Amino acid sequence: MNELFEKLADCVEFGKINKVSPYPPNMKDQDGADEIAKQLLDQGVSANDILMKGLMIGMEKVGVKFRENKVFVPQVLMSAKAMTAALEHLKPYFQSGEAERKGTFIIGTVEGDLHDIGKNLVAMMVEGNGYEVIDLGTDVKAETFIEAAENNPGSVIGLSALLTTTMSNMEKIVGVIKEKHADLKVCIGGAPVNQDFCDRIGADSYNPDPQGVVEFLNALAS
Template identity: 70%
Template sequence: MEELFNKISDCVEFGKINKAAPYPPNMKDQDGADELTVQALEKGASAGDVLSKGLIVGMEKVGVKFRENKVFVPQVLMSAKAMNTAMEHLKPLFAEGNTDKKGVFIIGTVAGDLHDIGKNLVSMIVEGNGYEVIDLGTDVPAKKFIDTIAEFPDAIIGLSSLLTTTMASMENIVKEIKAVHPNQKVTIGGAPITQEFCDQIGADNFSADPQGVVEFMNKLKMSA
């Protein structure tokens, strides 16, 4: 079974979706994440094990490679597609309540900003690491974050901003969230964002890349 999990991990890491997929060329005509996930389940593996020992391992590697500029956005998208194809087989089992997600992550691009590529990459890698992601989209006001926290009180919030002009919006949203939910954990990121700005506005974490968000969330889970 470990060999199967390793193969699933490799498929996610290198973006091998299914046997018919021509990408990557060195894995042509090999089973992909789709077929291997079915095989693992048929052999008695739990959905949780397929997720934690196969899919998450592969996605963690992608997150680290992306941080180190060893892979780029197209590769991340292929890996996410392989992951999502496998997840289609696992979701019905999760729905039965047999496996718990690690936690909930609520993410959105702040009010006034319509950029979503960075947000989407973070969403993919966080979801790939076993969390449920609630993506509120772009141009999200504080009220929408606060209302969603009420539905998912144990969630972690992620705020994204790509424009220097919307950094003030990010600051206001953090302050409004903290005014209503003082203990709410908020992680922020985006091209103009720095650790200094994070400290200044009272956010809990700044990550320059998606893997940093995962590491922050994992630490919170371990200390809970």
């Protein structure tokens, strides 16, 4: 059993989606995350254990490597695809309540900004670490974030921006959210923002990489 967990973690870490996937070359013709997740379920392993002992370990390794510039966006996207393939088998168990998520994370790119690669990376990394992710897309207004948070009590909001011109919108959105729900946790990220900006606009956390967002959420959940 432990061997299958290790194989699943490796599939996520190295981006092996399924048996027919040619990537990575050194794992050609081997079972991928898709097949191994199904094997574990067929053997009676719980969805929670598959998530915690396999998928999350692989995603954490990728997150740390990405932070340290040991892998880059294409590799992370392959890892995310492998993780998504495995999660397809687990989702029915989460939806039925048989397995529990660690929390809910609402993410979107702020109003006026249509960039989504960074947001998508964070969303995939957070989901792979055991959270339900509600992705609101791009060009998202404050009211949309607030409505999603009100429909999901206890959730955390993540705001993304790539353009310096939309930093003012991020500031405005944080202000509106905090004015209406002071206790809502808001984290921010994106190329033009930093810790000083986070402190100035009253957000709760700034993270330069997806793994930092996961660590912030884990700290809140613990």
